[in-house]
Amino acid sequence: MKIRKDIDLLPSYSANEFQADIILDANESAFNIPLSLQNIIADLIKNYTFNRYPPINAFNLRTTIAKRYNLTANEVQVGNGSSSLIANVCQLFAGSENKILYPAPSFSMYETYIRLAQCTPVAYPLTENFDLDIPALIKKIELEQPNLVIICNPNNPTGNLSKPEQLELLLQNTSCPILIDEAYIEFSCNKSMTAYLEHYPQLIILRTFSKAYALANLRLGYILGNSNFIELLNKIILPYPVSGLNLAIGNCVFENLILYQAQIQTIITERNRVNEALQQFGFTTIKSATNFIFFYGASAQQMQSLATTLAQAKIAIRNFTNNATLKHGIRLTIGTPNENTQVLQLIKQYTVQEGR
Structure with missing residues (x-):
């Protein structure tokens, strides 16, 4: 098959597809569209x-x-x-x-x-x-x-x-x-x-x-x-x-963008809570203006071990621990308050067990 010579050199876009209970790897919204808007759209589809x-x-x-x-x-x-x-x-x-x-x-x-x-x-x-x-x-x-x-x-x-x-x-x-x-x-x-x-x-x-x-x-x-x-x-x-x-x-x-204000504010509030907790656990965070937080630790080994711990708990995150340019960090999408609490508890347990 004759194709463009440079196509073979292009990397394929990859996304995590393992079966996770908490999905925090793709920067999707933690919430579905507002219920009142769902009703409007349902009528539209009819x-x-x-x-x-x-x-x-x-x-x-x-x-x-x-x-x-x-x-x-x-x-x-x-x-x-x-x-x-x-x-x-x-x-x-x-x-x-x-x-x-x-x-x-x-x-x-x-x-x-x-x-x-x-x-x-x-x-x-x-x-x-x-x-x-x-x-x-x-x-x-x-x-x-x-x-x-x-x-x-x-x-x-x-x-x-x-x-x-x-x-x-x-x-x-x-x-x-x-x-x-x-x-x-x-x-x-x-x-x-x-x-x-x-x-x-x-x-x-x-x-x-x-x-x-x-x-x-x-x-x-x-x-x-x-x-x-x-x-x-x-x-x-x-x-x-x-x-x-x-x-x-x-x-x-x-x-109807006004209907999104509450859930956007919840994500921002949760982002600040997660950021503060990660810093208390000893990680370095980048100040975020998004619905995710990027953080890293003392070594690539530490971050890879944490990424493995999260994966074993069926928590999907974006793993950059093999990327030195990104300081072997992890990108964590902000989830619902309950999801964030579960993830933070697991990370806290990990840091205690590792003596950090």
Whole structure:
């Protein structure tokens, strides 16, 4: 079979699939969508026209999203999960002569999407504490002259946040397109860059319904940018990229975001509780603006032993203990209060038994 020569070199995306009793590895919401919203969606499904193609331009959902950010529908597009939109953006700059800068360590799929677009991937390192070094990044952009720069804010898998004023400094000193992936921004206490869209035409913002809005199963995301950029993006997005039912559910969700406030606040409160407990147990945590916590210990052996203990207890976590760049750490999604208590009790028992 003759295929592209570079495809064999691409890593496959992997996710933990062992049978866990407590699932804290994929950064999904700890809660289903609010019950009152479930009832609205149930009524919608009863009367849904399944035999017709979905609206090709997703105008209703794009308009609803646009209103929230004081934009027009022409400055919004939706996709089959935010990941598909990242891939689409990279395709806009396809060609081996083009460069795309991406953060490291960060979301593992950035490099894959860049390579699929046959662009040259150029990693820029985060600091020792996984923060953006804005002056260094500005110099890197000046040196490499990339066609696109990707920023993950808050960063995954470490959870830390760059403040808007830091990112504005980058926008003020660069002219190339800047794609900011804000998949977890709802957990950051309103540190989004959406208010800066009208001032910086090179700014592109990516968002998802999968995390704070508890729709990971639906695969729905959206992107915000100036109308010229969205018009170009539309040229490469395949027809009917999102099912009509998903569009309708997404519209219901966006019209009822207030229903999510309580559970988002619960996740933030639980995140703070889990973070404090992990520090008391002797682990180092990265200050998180997401629905997960990244933490590490004194050695790779210690963290691998803890990861094994959690797996034996049928608790799914994201294990980076073989990754020195990520300090052999563990990423722990914030679960329900009861799940978090069970996990913390187990970690406490582990530290006591290990004499830590």
